[in-house]
Amino acid sequence: KNPGQKMDPTIGRQVLSNLKQFSNTSQFFSLCVASVARQLDHRSLRDVHKIFCDMDTNGDGVLELKEVRAGFEKIFGKGSQELRDVDAMFARLDLDGSGTIDYTEFCAAGIGERMGTEEH
Numbered sequence: 001k002n003p004g005q006k007m008d009p010t011i012g013r014q015v016l017s018n019l020k021q022f023s024n025t026s027q028f029f030s031l032c033v034a035s036v037a038r039q040l041d042h043r044s045l046r047d048v049h050k051i052f053c054d055m056d057t058n059g060d061g062v063l064e065l066k067e068v069r070a071g072f073e074k075i076f077g078k079g080s081q082e083l084r085d086v087d088a089m090f091a092r093l094d095l096d097g098s099g100t101i102d103y104t105e106f107c108a109a110g111i112g113e114r115m116g117t118e119e120h
Contacts, residue, residue, distance in 0.1 A: 011047045012054075012075045019109040020082060023092040048110035052103060062100035065090050 055063055055071035063071075069086050076082040093101050093109050101109075 008047075008050075009075060012051055012071075015048055015051045015110040016072055016075055016082065019093065019106070020085060020089050023089040023109065045107055045110075048107050051110065052106050062098075062102050063106060064100055068101065 051071070052063070055067050057067055057070070058064075065087065068090055069083065072080070072083045072086050090101065093105055095105050096102075
């Protein structure tokens with residue numbers, strides 16, 4: 001974790017929008033992308049990794065609902081529709097039902113849009 005680097009708002013908005021959009025895809029597709037995300041090299045996940053670390057305020061390597069909510073509030077603002085949708089989105093992204101979003105689940109969702117357009 002590198003606290004000196006701050007989240008780029010433009011990239012943050014893109015990754016969190018991907019998260020929201022990805023949460024509406026089928027669970028099968030989600031699991032497929034998650035398995036691809038596990039195999040991607042770190043360079044292609046740099047932006048997603050930075051945002052994950054920025055949101056993981058307690059540094060435990062997983063995101064709790066309150067951390068995701070705080071991240072969405074920081075990027076989209078307090079009264080935003082994105083923030084209002086966080087709870088439902090979180091439940092859909094928590095693929096293993098652990099009550100947290102782990103790094104793989106976050107990466108899969110964060111790169112979701114790119115995965116749809118790049119055939120790897």
